[in-house]
Structure formats: C-alpha cells, structure tokens
Amino acid sequence: MSQSPYMVQLDRITKVYQIESQKVEALRSVSLNVRKGAMVAITGRSGSGKSTMLHVTGTLDTPTTGKVILGGVDVSTYSDAVSSRFRNRKIGFVFQMNNLLPEFSAVENVMMPGLIAGGGKSAVPLRAKDLLKAVGLGQRLNHRQAELSGGEQQRVAIARALLMEPAILLADEPTGNLDLKSSEVVEELLLDLCRKNGVTMLLVTHDNELAQRLPSQVVMAEGNIAEFGGAW
Amino acid sequence: MLSKQFFFFQWVALRQLNANRSKQGLSFMTIISVAGVAVGVTILIVVLSVMGGFEQDLKTKMLNGQPHMEILASNEALGFSLLDVPVDSFQSKLPDSIGMAPYTQADVVAKHGKHLAAISLIGVDSREDNNMWGFARVLSDDDLATIDEEHSPLLSFDNDESKFPGILLGEGVAGQLGADIGDEVTVLSPQAASGAVIFSGGTISRTYVVSGLFSTRMFDYDSRWAVVRLDEGRKFMTDYDPSLDLEKFVTGIGISLNNPLDVSEAKRQLALGPNLAVKTWEDSNAALLFALLLEKYTMGAILMLIVLVAAFSISGTMMMTVFHKKTQVCLLRSLGMNQSDIARLFILQGFLIGVIGIIFGLLFGLGICFGIEQFRFIDVPSSLLSIRNLPVRYLPLEYSFICLFALILTIVGALYPAVIASRQNPSTGLRYS
Numbered sequence: 335m336s337q338s339p340y341m342v343q344l345d346r347i348t349k350v351y352q353i354e355s356q357k358v359e360a361l362r363s364v365s366l367n368v369r370k371g372a373m374v375a376i377t378g379r380s381g382s383g384k385s386t387m388l389h390v391t392g393t394l395d396t397p398t399t400g401k402v403i404l405g406g407v408d409v410s411t412y413s414d415a416v417s418s419r420f421r422n423r424k425i426g427f428v429f430q431m432n433n434l435l436p437e438f439s440a441v442e443n444v445m446m447p448g449l450i451a452g453g454g455k456s457a458v459p460l461r462a463k464d465l466l467k468a469v470g471l472g473q474r475l476n477h478r479q480a481e482l483s484g485g486e487q488q489r490v491a492i493a494r495a496l497l498m499e500p501a502i503l504l505a506d507e508p509t510g511n512l513d514l515k516s517s518e519v520v521e522e523l524l525l526d527l528c529r530k531n532g533v534t535m536l537l538v539t540h541d542n543e544l545a546q547r548l549p550s551q552v553v554m555a556e557g558n559i560a561e562f563g564g565a566w
Numbered sequence: 567m568l569s570k571q572f573f574f575f576q577w578v579a580l581r582q583l584n585a586n587r588s589k590q591g592l593s594f595m596t597i598i599s600v601a602g603v604a605v606g607v608t609i610l611i612v613v614l615s616v617m618g619g620f621e622q623d624l625k626t627k628m629l630n631g632q633p634h635m636e637i638l639a640s641n642e643a644l645g646f647s648l649l650d651v652p653v654d655s656f657q658s659k660l661p662d663s664i665g666m667a668p669y670t671q672a673d674v675v676a677k678h679g680k681h682l683a684a685i686s687l688i689g690v691d692s693r694e695d696n697n698m699w700g701f702a703r704v705l706s707d708d709d710l711a712t713i714d715e716e717h718s719p720l721l722s723f724d725n726d727e728s729k730f731p732g733i734l735l736g737e738g739v740a741g742q743l744g745a746d747i748g749d750e751v752t753v754l755s756p757q758a759a760s761g762a763v764i765f766s767g768g769t770i771s772r773t774y775v776v777s778g779l780f781s782t783r784m785f786d787y788d789s790r791w792a793v794v795r796l797d798e799g800r801k802f803m804t805d806y807d808p809s810l811d812l813e814k815f816v817t818g819i820g821i822s823l824n825n826p827l828d829v830s831e832a833k834r835q836l837a838l839g840p841n842l843a844v845k846t847w848e849d850s851n852a853a854l855l856f857a858l859l860l861e862k863y864t865m866g867a868i869l870m871l872i873v874l875v876a877a878f879s880i881s882g883t884m885m886m887t888v889f890h891k892k893t894q895v896c897l898l899r900s901l902g903m904n905q906s907d908i909a910r911l912f913i914l915q916g917f918l919i920g921v922i923g924i925i926f927g928l929l930f931g932l933g934i935c936f937g938i939e940q941f942r943f944i945d946v947p948s949s950l951l952s953i954r955n956l957p958v959r960y961l962p963l964e965y966s967f968i969c970l971f972a973l974i975l976t977i978v979g980a981l982y983p984a985v986i987a988s989r990q991n992p993s994t995g996l997r998y999s
C-alpha cells in the first residue's frame with residue numbers, strides 16, 4: 335500500500351437501490367477519511383445507511399457514484415477477481431450474526447481465508463489455533479456453529495477476521511445480537527486485538543457507550559454523515 | 567491456482583453436500599437427484615447390455631451358419647469354373663483363412679409324398695473341410711459322407727439299375743416334408759431353363775434318399791437347408807448342361823476366417839479379378855446389422871432422457887441450495903472467494919452428485935446384468951435364440967460413454983445454479999435488522 339496517511343477514503347459516495355420504479359438513496363454523497371490505525375465508531379438510526387457504507391467500503395458492494403480509496407488505491411475500479419483477492423488479504427469482516435459456515439469447525443472457519451488465499455498453507459492452522467486461543471476458545475477448536483454460543487461465534491469471527499493480518503477490520507454491529515455479558519467480552523477482545531495489531535477499524539454499533547470508548551465517532555442520518563466526534 | 571487449490575474446493579463442496587443431510591428437505595432432494603442419475607445409468611446399462619447380448623447371439627448365428635466370405639461370379643447365378651479359378655489361388659492371399667471349399671447353391675422345391683418345402687439346396691464336396699457351413703459343424707465327417715452313397719430305390723424293377731444319391735435335411739425341412747432317414751425325396755427346380763430340360767434330360771426333377779438329418783439349433787438354417795453332393799447340386803444351377811461337370815462349375819467358394827469380425831480387411835486383401843465378387847457375412851446381413859445399430863443408438867438416446875430428467879432435478883435441487891445457502895455464499899465472498907470460485911463450488915457439487923449417481927448406477931446396472939446372466943428370469947423360446955435365457959453382453963466402451971454423458975449432463979445441470987450463485991451480490995446476504 336502507498337504512502338497515503340489514510341487507510342480508508344470515501345469520496346462522495348452515493349448508493350441508490352432501485353426497487354422496481356422506486357429509488358432508495360441509501361448513501362447520499364458520503365465523504366470520509368480515516369487514518370491508518372484509527373478506530374471509528376459509526377452510529378445512527380436504523381436505515382441511515384451504516385451497513386451500506388461498510389459494505390461499499392469493504393468492496394462487497396459497488397457505489398453508484400464516488401470513489402473508494404483504500405490504502406491510497408482506488409478499489410472501486412477493481413474487477414471482481416482482483417477485489418476478491420484484495421478483500422481476502424486486506425479486509426477482515428465481523429457481521430452481526432451467522433458469521434460461521436455451519437459445516438465447518440471453529441478452527442476450519444478461522445483457517446478459511448488462508449485456504450482461499452492458497453499458497454503456503456502450512457502456517458495457517460497454527461495461526462488459526464493461536465488466534466482462537468487469543469479469543470479464549472483454545473478448548474473449542476473443533477466445535478461447530480451449532481455447538482457454540484452467540485458470543486463464542488462472534489469471537490471465532492474476530493479470530494478469522496484477523497487471520498490474514500488485514501489492514502482494515504469492518505464490524506457491523508458485532509454485539510448487536512448478544513447479551514450484556516457476552517457483549518462486554520466481545521467488545522473487549524475486538525478493541526484489544528485491533529489496537530495490538532494496528533488494524534484500522536470501522537465499527538457500526540447501536541451502543542453509544544461502546545461508541546464513546548473508541549477514539550473517533552461518526553453519526554449517520556439519512557444516508558449521510560451528520561456528525562463527527564472524537565479525534566480525527 | 568486451479569491445481570493448487572483443487573482439493574480445497576473439493577473439500578468445501580463435499581462438506582456442504584454432506585451437511586445437507588441434517589436439513590431434511592434438501593437432503594431428500596439431493597437423494598432424489600442422485601437416485602435419478604443412478605436409475606438412468608442402471609437402465610441404460612441393462613438395456614444396452616441385453617440388446618448387445620441379442621446382437622451377439624444373432625451375430626454368432628450369422629458367423630456359425632454361412633461362410634464368412636463367399637467368392638462368387640459377378641453374375642451370382644451363373645457360377646464359375648474351378649478350372650479357371652482354382653481354390654488354391656486364394657490360399658496365399660488370405661492368411662487368416664481357416665477353411666476354403668467350393669459349393670453350389672440353388673433355391674429349389676423338395677417334395678415328399680404330398681408335402682412340399684421351399685429349400686436352399688447346397689452342394690458340397692464331402693472330401694473337403696466344409697467347416698464354413700453350420701451343418702458341417704454339427705455333422706461328423708462320416709455323416710456328411712453319406713451324401714456320396716448311392717441308394718437303390720424303394721420300389722425297383724429287376725432290370726432297373728438306377729440308384730439315388732443321398733441328401734441331408736435340416737430338421738425343420740424334414741419336419742415340413744414329413745420325411746425321415748431312408749425316405750425318398752424329390753427335388754424340383756423351378757428355375758431350370760426350358761433349354762436345360764431338353765439337353766440334360768431330367769435335371770428338372772431328381773430323387774434323393776434322406777441319408778441323415780442335422781440340427782444347427784439355428785431355426786432359419788434348419789428350416790431351409792438341404793445338402794447334396796457337389797455334382798448333384800450343380801445340376802440345379804441355372805443353365806446347367808453336362809459340359810459344366812467337366813469344367814467343374816460351382817456357385818462359389820466358401821471361406822471361413824479365424825477373425826470373422828475383421829472380414830472387411832480380409833475382403834480388401836483378396837483383390838479379385840473382374841469376373842468375380844466377394845460377399846461377406848456383413849454384406850449378406852447388412853440390413854439387419856444396420857437395423858441393430860440404429861436400434862442401439864435410438865434406444866440409447868431415448869434412455870438418456872432419464873438422465874436428462876435427473877439433470878433437471880439436480881438443477882432444481884441446486885437452485886434451492888443457492889437460495890438456502892445465500893448467506894454462506896456471501897460469507898465466502900466476504901472472505902475472498904471470487905465469482906468463479908463460487909461457480910466452481912457449485913459445479914463441483916453437481917459433479918459429485920453425478921459421480922455418486924453414476925457409481926450407484928454402474929453397480930446396480932452391472933449387478934442386474936450379472937443376475938440376468940446367472941439366473942434364468944425369462945424363458946426364451948428356443949426357436950428364437952440359440953440359448954434359453956436372456957443374453958447379456960458387457961460393453962465397456964458403451965458404459966464409458968454412458969457415464970461420460972451422464973456426467974456431462976449433471977455438470978450442465980449444475981451450470982445455471984452455479985452462475986446464479988456466483989452472480990449474487992455479496993452485500994445482500996450479509997445484512998441484518
């Protein structure tokens with residue numbers, strides 16, 4: 335990646351969904367610059383465009399107009415194959431739920447990005463085990479989704495998101511489906527591991543308390559950024 | 567990239583396929599798809615094997631009855647002289663030959679009492695090895711030699727010196743005529759030219775004594791054939807006159823080959839002169855052989871439709887999987903799989919369904935063929951076939967073709983779901999609330 339001080343740059347992003355004759359403007363010219371290693375909390379009402387922004391940032395979706403520049407590179411022009419590869423190497427995701435492939439064990443799930451990457455795989459199982467230990471699941475390596483609690487599933491997802499040592503971690507309400515106690519564990523792990531690994535993180539959350547614990551905040555409303563908070 | 571990761575994709579595809587077992591609806595559909603392929607392959611194998619068996623039985627009949635090759639005059643009915651065309655002249659040209667002998671053949675009517683039968687009268691030299699003829703294979707040399715014996719008439723006058731030569735009848739002919747060994751049978755030639763009657767004085771009708779019966783166990787031959795001495799047979803050739811005896815006229819030379827299936831190659835080797843022609847067993851049965859071939863391909867194509875329907879069902883099953891597993895497909899995309907990776911996963915699943923179905927189909931199909939071969943399920947009338955149970959012939963080449971085609975169909979069936987799955991926008995499967 336280049337010398338740009340920014341890891342994530344969104345340049346006047348719009349996203350319009352067309353459902354039959356009706357147009358939904360999910361994002362209306364969003365611009366955002368996030369420095370390397372920054373941790374940004376994104377809050378806002380439901381339907382304000384948080385998930386859309388995260389998906390566009392993570393190359394899961396393409397913006398209708400505008401540019402997505404990650405690490406100084408415009409990824410919005412990438413082909414599917416190239417952006418998939420980029421995603422695999424540089425971006426980790428944690429979603430609200432159903433993060434795990436139910437057919438595979440915890441450790442297999444964590445290994446998955448490494449296996450998709452191919453190449454020298456010998457280090458992958460070891461790193462996967464280490465990461466599962468780091469999220470406190472060293473004893474649950476071979477358990478599948480059905481045998482893990484919601485909080486444990488999210489911890490496996492965090493371990494997997496960090497496997498490829500990504501530059502960016504995108505989390506979409508990772509604690510949105512958890513009880514208070516598991517939420518705290520997951521939050522703690524997420525912040526701690528990202529800080530340790532110097533990962534740039536965008537975290538969507540409903541939880542204002544959690545948002546305040548991050549150095550920077552963004553509040554979204556009606557497809558745009560309504561308010562910046564914290565350090566930028 | 568492809569080879570390095572091949573086993574990874576197989577692993578993922580197999581896992582996902584296997585995992586369907588826990589979800590009742592999907593697993594049932596997958597089983598139906600596999601069963602559809604298996605049933606199609608089974609039926610194809612059984613039907614084609616039995617058809618192949620009948621074909622082989624028929625070919626055996628063709629190969630064991632008439633000469634594999636006949637050297638004839640360009641005008642078949644006229645025949646040729648062995649002085650002009652000696653049998654030996656072909657020996658060196660046909661290393662594959664295991665027997666060569668001259669013969670005469672004429673379509674005539676046999677009469678015994680009130681009974682008539684249309685027969686094919688074959689004249690052979692009993693001193694030759696006549697192994698190209700079905701009757702010679704079932705008769706001992708001594709039995710065949712009885713055509714050379716002269717028999718006194720049943721009713722004779724003191725001064726009557728006339729003797730009747732022997733004739734061998736197929737069992738069917740004997741049955742039609744109601745004739746048995748020792749009976750006198752009159753042979754009439756409807757084709758004898760009027761001129762011949764005048765010159766030869768009596769060729770139009772000759773009397774023989776039945777010296778033996780034969781059964782080749784092949785109905786068409788036993789019900790048609792009668793065998794006499796070569797010079798007797800000659801008397802029924804078109805335009806017979808006594809000079810033909812001196813010139814050693816025959817209808818043709820019958821040849822049997824070591825490898826009758828390579829007969830066209832042997833035919834090429836012969837390279838005959840202008841007045842001669844070769845007729846192979848394939849030529850004489852061309853229409854039937856073509857009908858068999860056509861039947862085989864038509865049947866194969868029709869039965870392939872079963873596999874085609876199974877491929878549709880695979881397509882349907884996989885479409886359900888595409889929607890059912892949308893979240894997981896999108897998750898794999900978020901982890902770095904690209905569109906062609908996803909397509910490959912689904913095609914691989916179709917491939918696996920196909921392979922499993924084909925393996926079961928092969929096992930069942932071969933099992934049933936083996937069963938048919940071992941146990942007599944159906945009694946076949948013996949006049950129809952030379953054997954009593956359904957014939958089976960194992961056809962490895964056809965089986966490979968069936969399997970390959972079934973595999974292609976299942977993969978094609980998986981293609982559409984694979985494309986749909988790969989085109990999904992990964993974002994849409996990863997939204998909640």
Ligand SMILES: Nc1ncnc2c1ncn2[C@@H]1O[C@H](COP(=O)(O)OP(=O)(O)O)[C@@H](O)[C@H]1O
Pocket residue numbers: 351352353358359360378379380381382383384385386387994997999
């Ligand atoms: N695939 C889609 N098709 C049409 N509209 C969509 C689609 N995805 C999201 N939207 C709309 O876009 C808007 C923003 O959605 P989203 O980004 O999920 O909001 P948030 O995550 O903040 O709740 C909402 O109005 C939603 O209905």
Ligand SMILES: [Mg+2]
Pocket residue numbers: 384385386506998999
């Ligand atoms: Mg959302």
